[in-house]
Amino acid sequence: MGRAEERRARQRGGRRAAPGRRRPSGAGGKTGIRRLFTWKKILGTFFGLCLLGMGGFIVLYLVIDIPAVGNEDADSQGNVYKYSDGSIMARQGYNREIVDLAKVPKDVQHTFVAAENKTFYKDAGVDLKGTARGVLNTLSGKGAQGGSTITQQYVKNYYLTQDQTVSRKLKELVISLKLDREKSKDYILAGYINTSFYGRSSYGIQAAAQAYYRVDAEDLTVEQGAYLAALLQAPNQYDWAIASDTGKKLVQERWNYVLDNMVEMKWLDAADRKGMKFPVPEEPKAAPGLQGQTGYLVSAANASLKQQLVADGTAEDMKQADAMVDAGGWTLTLNIDKKKQAALEKAVKTQLTSKLDPGERDVDADVQAGAVSVDPKTGAVVAMYGGVDYVKHYVNNATRDDYQPASTFKPVILAAAVDQDAETQDGVPITANTIYDGTSKRPVMDGDREVGFAPPNEDDVDYGDITVQEAMNKSVNSVFAQMGIDVGMPEVVKVAGELGMETEGMEAVPAQTLGSMGASPLEMAGVYATFDNHGKKVTPAVVKSVEHNSRKVEFPDPIGEQVISREAADTVTSVLTGVVDDGTAKKSVRENPLRGGQQVAGKTGTSDNNKSAWFTGFTPGLVTSVGLFGEDDKEPHPQVPMYKAGGVDYRVNGGGFPAEIWAAYTFGVMDEVTEFDLETKQGAAVKPSTTPPVTQSPSQSPSDEPTTEESPSDEPTTEEPPSEEPTTEEPPPPPTTSPSNSPSTEPPTGGETTEPEDPLFPGDDDRQRQ
Template structure:
């Protein structure tokens, strides 16, 4: 039988095949697993997954771009410093001040690298093992564990968020790789140390340096830098001020670890390392905020910055400039001297606010004080008092210009007269010794024609013939009203503007001779500083310098050109020494025991209805203008200040303002100095004697002069307070003519009883 037939026979069952051997179920299962998990399949699957992962990563790399920075990571505060560089306050929601890496010492930079990522300068920006460990920890629910490079930490801080998800980790990896290729290591390191949180509310190395060591980042030592670098691992746990004993031990270990790594990387010598001691940080310091005087100073500085941003074209208007400023990142150094600022605040408290008691006298709640002190040689505002507290009274009394400067304007008239070589109606050159008619309410004339203006003197006192010097000493209204017309009111107002007053919109009318326009202590300090600076324009400057990483803000020089002749300025200074030595400020200034022989020039002023009182005065080294303003605390309307602070009647410029000025000026005076004056009348005009034909002697009661009793009075007539009563009878001055005297007591409102002159704006008559 052939093979084919045999095969067919078997198929028909003619021959049975030999039975097959049964295998155990165990043997059969093992064989199935082997078939399912062969080495080829395992390797194939592994490589497949690798290829899939690589492909996915390539896709992610192509899809994910470096995003825009997180705005929160760029938020900065504005930092305001005193002239010596010490921090006054910060503003903004985030305590951060971004600094260039170049400002951080190289050794301090390396402390962060040694602490976090020794291979930073060599790696590609990522730690694959650490990232993989972080992903696995995240998947297993173990939280944020695993290492990251400095680049990755910076990416997390600046571009991403702090959430712990696989997606965020993968994004961090991709962005870090790209960032490392596109940016320098210095760029990344700078971003890292400027965005990291160091505790104590400090973001970035500059804020941290100030918070822990009271220094700028550029002044950090290696030891201090190592501590800040160690902090980043656990800012709150490692803050020495609040750390437990365990926390202190851990941060010291971390600090040693950082320095040892620096030695290992040859960034620090072993000898230097051995000599280093742990730098215990300063105690936490509460932010000064905007309370007290800080808010006034910040507002004044911000106004100057905004003006310059507009002037430079960085902003279209003041609102846009404010928006730029509010973005933060500005380091503003003021000209304000820390010592002088403290002394000015102290003087106001000692001489004024400590004497105000609204519970006892309602009027005391209406008194507001403002003051500005300027260095006449530099133009810098070295001190400013804006009010009792910025968070209680937002209006800055030092810069407000809604109150009248009153008789502190009179020196401007004299300056214009001398500068213009003006003459009286009789053709006599106007000098300190020129004689004027000081009769109260004498009609002002121009070329023989009455101009319709006849201002009364204080308490309607007549002086008849009186020199300009004595008229300034006694602040005689009728003399300076006529002098203004003699000079020409247009010229007077021009000189006022040249000296620093804002005269825009002010009419050049005779009434302005009595200071009826508005002015601020800042303006008046500038006017008197220009006089002190021999006629060279001084524009008071609050800001010394501004730094910002993205823009430059430049300021004009505070000292400008010659706006009036030196002779004119020096003549006014010479005359104003008489106001102090023989006039309305002699009790508060001349007789002050702290004066110690210091030469002083100044002028008092008190406006109509006692709504404001002033003293603007200067030494060769310092100019200060002090103003008191009556303001209703509810309506903010201007109100009188009669009997405020316990004075018997009127709040005079020779009272509280002059007292504040003297306490401050003589308190900060370093040495005695004298004016260097070039005038035809010599250095410091001596007090003039009253001409014999005068009907009113030098001791007639005057507005500011009544801060002390006349020398011819009996001691019993002297007031018990610093402000003497305004109720002396004219009979106390024996040579005063009854026919030209006011009534035995001044009017209750401190003004003349005559009808008001219709040419006087708002019905106001200016007092001295």
Template sequence: MTYEKEAERIGPMGRAEERRARQRGGRRAAPKRSSGAAGPRAAGTRAAGTRAAGTATVIGSAAGNRSVGAESDTRAPGSRAAARAASSKAPKGRIRRLFTWKKLLGTFFALCLLGMGAFIVLYLMIPVPEGNAAAEKQSNVYKYSDGKTLARQGEVNREIVDLDKVPKGVQRTFVAAENKSFYNDVGIDFKGTARGLLNTLSGKGKQGGSTITQQYVKNYYLTQDQTITRKLRELVISLKVDRQKSKEYILAGYINTSYYGRGCSGIQAAAQGYYRKDASKLKVEEGAYLAALLQAPSQYDWAVASPAGRKLVKQRWNYVLDNMVEQGWLDKGEREGMTFPVPKDPQAAPGMEGQAGYLVEAANAALKKQLVEQGTAQDTEDAEAMIDRGGWTITLNIDKKKQAQLEKAVKTTLTSKLDPKKRKVDAHVQAGAASVDPKTGKVVAMYGGVDYVKHFRNNATRLDYQPASTFKPLILAAAVEEGAETQDGDPITARTIYDGDSRRPVVDSNGNKVGFAPPNEDEADYGDVTVQTAMNKSINSVFAQMGVDVGMDEVMKVAGELGMDLKGEQAVPAQTLGTMGASPLEMAGVYATLDNHGKKVTPALVASAEHKDTKVRFPDPIGEEVISREAADTVTSVLTGVVDDGTARTSVRENPARDGQQVAGKTGTSDKNRSAWFTGYTPGLVTSVGIFGEDMSKNGKHVPLYGAGGVERVNGGGFPAQIWAAYTFGVMDEVTEFDLETDQGAAVEPDQTPTASDTPSSTPSSQEPETEKPTSDPPTTTPETTPEETPTGDGQESPEPGNTPTTPEIELPEDPDDPQNGQ
């Protein structure tokens, strides 16, 4: 055996004996060596043993009762047993040294510091953004005069309201439902947010736990995406918003941007959608239901909820109220007396169908005009953009009852009688009307057409049809106001005599012809007649001459002061026939000024318009006196004759619903029967009705109305007067009489017996005229039109053919504007 092998054999055995000796606590003798071993190998072994012994001596002195041999065996190099023992103990020692409690605690604090640092960086880097467009978008809300909703315009059913318009108790229902610590927290719920982040990471989706501030931030500044990035931004922005804004601001934003179901965004729309009332009128129990809805709007909507859904929303409702009691916001006794407020059934949001669109369009036009005039908008385009952005609450002066009655009157007296399949002309019939309170100037009703979605243009405000003979009272008003005289030097009054023959040349103050000789309807001659009779019969030749006697400049000036828009119109004799454009709304305003004893009435459709940051100031509809009371009252007195003994007597005077009501008014029928009018009034209500011929297949071309509705000719005393009577007498609360300061006209008892020299034998009086039927049959053919070479304009109204008298002493012929004739 070689030396190396011997050393290898002895080494392990010596180390094993050493371990046994340590266990026994004693010493062992050195191993015996073979005596025959000699030579270099033996010497080497002995030398090694000597070195080992020396080492053992040193170690033994330090370690106590350990033998030199034992230590020598333990430290011998190359031992497999020692390697195995070391390898079995090393991993456990390293783990213990690596995961000590001090290191774990240090790591935790390090991670916390790292997280805090990262959050500080995020806080500095993430700004509070602008509110997103969807959260700010609102509808415009239009209301009747009584506050009930007329229509909404806009893509989003939202109307933002200030928090002070929401009862305090209702405000607290949302806090009790969503975030009881809202008034004291810093805007975030760390625990809930951490849970939300974990749920997002694990794919569990949306979870609760957010504060009201966080939900407001999500609604107003962010999106509904469920991502870690969005959640972190929500956390940072919520902290900043809570520092920068008041709790009231945040709560207002939350209840105004939340979605409540039924297409309702914001508490105002929800209050209307579920309880048909404004948010300011909500009760605490109703607010608790709306607050409960936010957890699951579709599931908790009482109208469509399943039995389980109804049970859940009731539980949620009770939870909200119990929390309010717990917070000291609601008296326990009051809470116990509350019953669940069952919401009303869903109702379709008012659209633009029917008359709503016309009213909204007209209200927007009035608002745009006022925004520019008061300097809120730079121009019309700027004003239009302001309205289109939404958020306006616009209250109209429209009276809901009167509006419904006007619509009913048009339907029953006109549209129900139209049959385009039977008569092609019936497809061209358009109606428009406007009704004004003369004492306040409020537009209380308006009819714009058959349906806004079918006929876009508003017939009540359009200015492209001629008012025809409804202009004649303005000529008389100018005559009385200016103290005008005839060519003979006689003051123009209701009793003044004029030549009523057709095509009589009009002359100036020097007796010179002015080149205007208008025909009466059907070329009828009346001879000498009073102004009162000329008004009753709507005789063109009389008022053409009267206009020149007064001075056309004065006539146009007075017409403008009364309310007609005559910009660009020439002051020529042809205007006496009403050849300028006008609308029913405009004519209602003119006649309202007459009814108001000469004080200017500017029809006001809009009562108020408010935006969150803007309140529009509208001028007073009642202005100063533009003509004297005597002039206005004289015209009113004369116009009572048109109703009692003129072209409107059948439709108005003889209407059984009149019940003795005093009425003044004037009919009008334009050339070629393109339009027909009746503008009439009582002491408390003025209404103008127009019927227009319009061919929509030819881009709205004006067309005749002959034969429409089954009548031979549509005149002012027919459909327009019938609509007027059905409406006015339908909304009349009491019978009234005019308070007039004049001694002229059909409404006034004459102060002397007229003679044959200055009046016709049929003198106007306050007595009710006889209700005789016309002595002639209606015409069987369509009346001829005015010769083109004669400038006549529209408003050619006169008696029927074949009834022309030879002298004024004979009974005057009937006028074609009377529905008993020509219909």
């Protein structure tokens, strides 16, 4: 083949091969992709997506608002109840107590910032790098920590949920940005430390401080604060009490990390840092429950708070007040004194419950005790006994008012008489020395008219002519029934209300002179505290103070105005010393070896069919009312008699168990022996009568305190006192007699009880026979 032919052949082959050269066109496909994904197109697409994302975020920013309220659990708080000394009595409900940031020491605040978000005070509320890192940590299995600012964590805790979703994260970012612009850093930090979970069922720094170190948040040290801040990373893993060796090592490393960051941020001096030791937390302690007496104290405090919320207009009615208290967030400090509370509980146990044996005597299962102790100078309820156990007997015997106070009401009649300068129907002023006819079943007279009431004395004893003092000592029904008419029953009821008794619906009828209305130990303690406070009204106060993060509640002063004259109050106190020294409480109180010369006034009471028995007594500095109530232990718990309960021969009297409880408690908590300061026309501490009632031998006690320097001051002792009248510059008015009438033929409506163990004083208290 010649060269020309070869050239032509190559040319033909080239033309034939031309399509093969389009293989670069297969290469031609790749070239098209490169043309499709050019740098310009990639960058354009990226910026387009960025613009789209920014636009979407702007839309989200405009659409998503900061929620008006937090999530369901964010605001949930419990109520905290404290003794008068500030120590924790109980917690009820959600274990969170929100505190103002101002109450948290500044260096403790810094521990949380150092632990979680060193740039907190400078950032805009979000950390995009940290968020991305947190997502990567989550995807790689390293956990979700480290991806959020304090603001973001607060938003998640307070407004959102813990769900790990894209939508939740977007909401978190938007709300965090807005919150950082609208609220101060202190507001956000306070929210964060108050909403975070610290382990041990503790939400918020206050609950955590108590759970781990038994202190309030305001008393935390920087070392303790650093531990609590470290806990937030892994509360259960880092709880020292249950942590593994690895967990303990990790939490100590975290603790050091927090303190080192504080030094770096100039919040902690390096020299101080070197001297710090790891603060090992206290062992876990079960949250104080409502067992024993605690539940009664908590319920009484709640009731007091609810009443005040309605009284000051914060709540429209009790239903709304209930909801407000149940919502939590309250810190109630009670007036309860831990020492006196323990002493009262011990006295009830040793003098009563230890002697009850339902297995031997069915009636012993029906005996309920209630007691209230009040400081008459402040009105503070310093101790309360509500029953055997709140979780076993829900009704608070200290505040229930469905049992008759019986003869403990008699001093109210005398107070009304002296305060109103009342006279007998013969026109003779009623004083401790006024003589009445103590004949049993003597018809009560209103002028020349019989009022249809002729109460018998206990055991139908006729005392004949008897002074008011002796009638109070022996609790003579016929005398006080007549005195009530002489004073005027409407006036008696009025004075009872002024002294603190609930008189709404109380009829002004002669039967009320025997204490046939309902009353509680709390009420009676208030009445007698007013006597002890020389006639200035004392309203027993269970609650000392109340705190709440969103509202303020002020309680009125327990000490009110003068409701009866000092002379009236002091005369009653003077007369009631005779009940202790020469009357129905003599055996339990006067002869108690713990008395040590302490001056005491008081009154016993035993109601109809022995369904209740009382002793309300006082010293110059402490008033205590003790009641025993017969309540069937089976549904529906009707009132029942207490005859032979605790092994007594017959009747449970006010001079028995109640007075014994009173004496064991009162004499056990006395700091010093004190004397009454009394101002009466007949002399301070009227001496009991020397004229014995029927078949009784004389017995009298010395006066508590004379009114003149010339009069000797004979304090009560455990020895039998001499039979001497106290001397005064002015002798008491001569005895006078009120009208005496023949016995009524009508059936008796009341009577006296007696204490078989003390035959010297058969007349104990009145009973309303049904």
